[in-house]
Amino acid sequence: MYVSTPAKARSEMLNNRTLIELKNISLYYSNENNGLPILDNINLQLDVNDFVCLLGPSGCGKSSLLNILAGFQKPTTGEVMINDKPHTGPSPNVGVVFQHHNLFPWMTIEKNIEFGLKMKSVSKSERKRLVSYYLNLVGLESSAKMLPYQLSGGMKQRASIARTLATDPQAILMDEPFSALDALTRENMQIHLLELWKKTRKCIFFITHDVEEALLLGKRILVMHSKPGRIVVDLQNPLSQYSQSVQEIKHSKEFSDLRYYLISTIRNSKANNTVFGMNH
Amino acid sequence: MYVSTPAKARSEMLNNRTLIELKNISLYYSNENNGLPILDNINLQLDVNDFVCLLGPSGCGKSSLLNILAGFQKPTTGEVMINDKPHTGPSPNVGVVFQHHNLFPWMTIEKNIEFGLKMKSVSKSERKRLVSYYLNLVGLESSAKMLPYQLSGGMKQRASIARTLATDPQAILMDEPFSALDALTRENMQIHLLELWKKTRKCIFFITHDVEEALLLGKRILVMHSKPGRIVVDLQNPLSQYSQSVQEIKHSKEFSDLRYYLISTIRNSKANNTVFGMNH
Amino acid sequence: SSQETSTAAKNGESPPSSSAPKEIRLGYQVSPNGELLAKALGLLEKKYPRIKINWIKFDSGRDVNNAMASGSIDFGLVGTPPGSIGIANKLPYQVYYLHDIIGESEALVVKKDSGIQSLKDLKGKKIATTFSSTSHFSLLGALKAENINPEKDRITLLDMQPPDIYAAWKRDDIDGAYIWQPTQTKLINEGGRVIVTSKDLSEKGIVTGEFGIVNKEFAKKYPEIVKGYISVLDKAVHYYRDNPKQASQLLSKELGLSPEESLKTMKQIIWLDASQQKDFLGEPEKPGKLAKILKDTGDFMAKQKNISSSPSLAVYQQALLSDLYK
Amino acid sequence: MAPKFVCKKQVLTRGISIISIVLILIIWTVSTNLKWVDPVFLPTPQSVWKAFLELIRDGYKGASLSTHILNSLYRLFLALILAFFTAVPLGMFCGMSKYILAIFDPIIEFYRPLPPLAYYALLVLWLGIDDKSKIALLFLSAFAPLFISTVSSVQRVPQDRINAALSLGASKPKVLLYIILPSCLPDIITGFRTAIGVTYATLVAAEMVAATSGIGWMVLDASKYLRSDIVFVGIILMGGIAILMDGIIRLYQHIQFSWVGKQD
Amino acid sequence: MAPKFVCKKQVLTRGISIISIVLILIIWTVSTNLKWVDPVFLPTPQSVWKAFLELIRDGYKGASLSTHILNSLYRLFLALILAFFTAVPLGMFCGMSKYILAIFDPIIEFYRPLPPLAYYALLVLWLGIDDKSKIALLFLSAFAPLFISTVSSVQRVPQDRINAALSLGASKPKVLLYIILPSCLPDIITGFRTAIGVTYATLVAAEMVAATSGIGWMVLDASKYLRSDIVFVGIILMGGIAILMDGIIRLYQHIQFSWVGKQD
Ligand SMILES: Nc1ncnc2c1ncn2[C@@H]1O[C@H](COP(=O)(O)OP(=O)(O)OP(=O)(O)O)[C@@H](O)[C@H]1O
């Protein structure tokens, strides 16, 4: 796998330095939501070589948290630090794969992927090489010259993953990146992502609603509860140490125990906090 | 569960009359895609009380097929019939849940759900009742007065499901409706949908990339291959006859056999037709 | 050119390169007078072949005033009302020549079936004219002379351009108009009757005319050019007096009329040559009567509240270049 | 906390705008009082103020200042309302159907760039010298920008959104009313703002013919007599009224279209 | 097959447009030849044609027809180009930052609705009677619609899209150039079309003072002499040129902005 040099250099000095830190974050969107905060007193540290998976019920504030990490959203109170400096706006150090693809609609897929490289003043030949590498990675070679509206939902999502990966940021924040993919494409993408992380050890923050995915990918797993959004579980994933194949991991006892534990934690959040049920 | 009368009446005369029929459909988008059709010679009949799940790799043409069924897209060749009449445009008989939510951005969630009812000239009090019923169904009571942009991804998807269900069409076409939902919300929505179908026996066409979901929901399961898009599997799902609980079904031998069969069929499509692989 | 050099030589001046400007910019208006004829004959070009002559057309005295104020032209032509407005506002120009006095070319034309026989019958009628023009001034003057107050007698005066006047006339929206050629003839042909003309009014002392103005600086710097241009204008007037047919032929294109019609309108104003100027522009000790005409015009407009105030006669007198016709 | 923040920002922008205006006023005062510019053309603020007081007291040529303003506003509003209720529906139909567009397109494309001064005589001939021809002229100048922006914004409504509405049982007219109109409204309002500006700018031309009242006529008439103090009073009044109108529309835009630019 | 279908549709719309034009020509011919309208105001097509041939042969008042047209187009294009390269960047900055907007907003809001006829005298005073003041007037009339549409379209760019670009390492100027500009271009082009129309409509006013050439001046001058045949030649030429210009822009829009209204 090709990785540009700075990333390689970084990957060699494996350590636990904090990359992004949230201190006492809370978030309100105007005065709605019955005065309850969307996010309440969140403290979180992402290390330079973390792979964090965030689970939580729909609407609990996962994307909002990601927006704060990315610098898109100013928290109502609290501080966000990146590399020990205040993090006040979007930064090229933090790549983001959005929940909705967010491709530039007037650029072909190729141009979309090339955009970040152009912004980093990568040379033309290198750009070409990287674009074709990432197009291949996400299986979109044959759609390189198409505009986003000409792609299917899953293809758009893949293109937007490629666009972010191509710029090789220090941290990658991904908001349910694989949710529109079929099982097989998804499996492939998971394997690619894990390999990428193992090689570069860059910080990945990965929102998913699939507990199994979180267990297979994450070095660390967070669970959020809603109303107000807060982190209730923050565990090191023991499975990430294993070197077995995916199938083996999936069939291990630890996997199904953890899966059960996480599912019941998430379920708990629901029972406690929402009226959502099957009472009809 | 509340269902308005016409649907009830219809559900009583269970039969196998064809509701939507595709005859020799093929589809090209302008002259791209190397001259290959997106859809090639598709023949398909949806019965009035069918529950069809469509599986297939990303970009194979599932959404395109749905667009044709919905009357949004004119096929390049072939005929589409609904109730034995040519189906040339969008119709209130065919409700659609889009892959991307497609809510009306200036209407509150409540107003979005009410829209279809208003168009059907449902009385105001009835409208109010139905809106609050469906809001409750998808767990969005507390967000009723919010605008779409104020909702999370999963909430938007649920709102758009509620909007379509509320109008009670003869057929419901759903394009990966649960893909942005967390496992639990998803499970709930699946149960709701299945119950709805069992009560009303309306025609449901359900695109998903989750084989298990297809097995749990579908009375009939289709698999598409890509380049060109065509239906390679069309089987009656034996599991849909079972009255066991979801957990029991999931642990049955038949379930895992079918699951394995379907996954390998989809995988086959990939191996045959795309260069997408892990060769790096 | 021989004439030019000889004049320069006679006055013992330095050669034209230093005493003459590179370019003379003249703002003219399409009025059947000596300036237009001089332009058509190319007399100025012939007189100063080494100077670039730039003729710039204007459609109203207001625009000439603006152009003068912005220093865009050296010579200009204005009617008495805008001229006195300019002088009252101390625009940087002086009068060097009275081109013509308006006669029958401007007149009050009314519909034959409107029952208007004289100015007295205008009560309650709608009369159109182009505001701030010589026609407007004449109309107001005529009414005042008859002691008619437009407001009291409910005469509606409408501000319109000639094409609109014609359109409104055809629709019977107006009962009459005080207007110039060629619209005047058109109205007469469409069932109009002349009640009063500017010629009648000038006899009563309500004089309107068109005069030439020159930038103050320019006049101070190049008095010979001013004199030279006056001789050109004089020559044009005499050419017209001697060959009216040819003159009308020459002007017909600029006027947009047939040669016959052109001749008719040319005859409807009083052309003045250089010898007649002394009377109007006067001498340094004895300012001419144009100052009085302008003062009257200014006073009248001040009374109409068109301008805030009209200065003293001396101001108007100072605006006349009185040392040209000794 | 959040609302407070918004308030502070608004106060700041308001403040900057006021500083910007005051600065211009200062430049105006200084440059005129030091006679850098001929006062005949750029009068001093004092003389403009004096003229304003005079106009309030005496009116201008037989009508009070408020009559002039109200007459103009009456013409303006009538024209704008007419234009809005013709250009927007027509624009929506034309945006929906290429065939309907093909009928009207050549006509509108042709008249649109024509200078009002070039065809005003025709309007006078057909409609007379009363308010009718003036309103027609204003109407014509408001119509085109509104029509263009309506058509192009209708053509830009996502097809999926229309399909969604049709599938929900909306008839075509209802789609037009409930889906396309609200989708386009932000664009239409922007077009309307342009239309107001253009119409306003045509006011003087419209009141050039046979007007004896109206703020546009006042400005034009005063300029003939080099009464630039009155011209400036008129210009400032016109500008002020226009800013007021535009401000109201922008407030409406701000309140009504919070969703714009936020959908994904 | 698909492209064929598109072609057919295009031919059909083209056909409808032509029918629409022919219909107007027929009404014109019939109504004038039957003298329903005074030929002084609405000349017959024949006489207009005759005048056209005459103008081609002899020109109009000292300049050939092509000189008139080219002079006007020169003024127009210069003004439009200037306006485009000032209004669009300024509008983009103002759309990005409420503070920058606050500086310029009061000025532009104020001058925007002012009638050119009201302040033309000032322009002449400052810039003289040459092309400069004419181009300035045209520039001012093109500036406002372009500015407004730019500002409002920049304000409408989804924040997420800007965030995406920033996260991909684009600096703020690059976001402006590579993301905001292309996002707004469809709106800006629509604004530009409006601006062309408005500027064109101002052409007669601009050529009213001290012009001796220009198609606008020709129309105005001819109308003074009630030469409505020449006025109509001028009007039709102006309309024709405008349609041509607009057609080119629309073609560009059609080719360039296929993505508009299709994104989800
Ligand atoms: N702009 C906004 N204004 C008001 N409320 C908002 C806004 N954006 C999000 N919210 C609210 O914040 C809460 C959390 O939203 P968020 O998008 O973070 O959820 P999420 O965890 O990402 O959910 P999902 O898994 O469905 O994407 C929701 O209740 C939503 O209604």
Ligand SMILES: Nc1ncnc2c1ncn2[C@@H]1O[C@H](COP(=O)(O)OP(=O)(O)OP(=O)(O)O)[C@@H](O)[C@H]1O
């Ligand atoms: N407007 C269009 N123009 C050209 N090609 C298109 C267009 N829309 C879709 N396609 C192509 O058609 C193919 C099928 O697209 P479709 O959206 O039907 O896939 P899908 O099966 O729904 O995929 P997914 O599961 O990713 O949503 C894709 O290869 C896509 O590139």
Ligand SMILES: [Mg+2]
């Ligand atoms: Mg989310």
Ligand SMILES: [Mg+2]
């Ligand atoms: Mg799809």
